[in-house]
Amino acid sequence: MSGSSELILYTTLGCTLCEKAKLEIWPLLQQYGLQLHEVDIADSDDLLERFHLTIPVVGLGNPDDVLAWPFNQAQLGEWLAQRVG
Known part of the structure; x- marks a missing residue:
């Protein structure tokens, strides 16, 4: 279980798939008590x-434990349930 209160969306400028991913993400934020935090991968070489x-990729702070696109709301919900509770 993560102590994070942020769901990180790893994205970059002009990422149209990231906009589609947000449609899957938004309904789950309140359910899991999370806020969306977008991180532009272009700002970090790593x-x-x-x-x-x-990308789009979501995570809770550990870049080794992420969920990469494609995912739907049910898949994201299952991933979050295993980590947030």
Whole structure:
């Protein structure tokens, strides 16, 4: 279980799939007591190298434990339930 109160969306400018991912994310934020925090991977060489082919990616702070697109609301909910409770 994570102590995080933020769901991180790893994204970058012009990511149209990231906008689609937000439609899956928004309904779950309140349910899990989370706020969405967008992180632009272009601001970090490590994140850019790690996620440039897989964004959008969501996580709770550990870049080794993430859920990469494609995912739907049910899949994201299951992933969150295993980590947030």
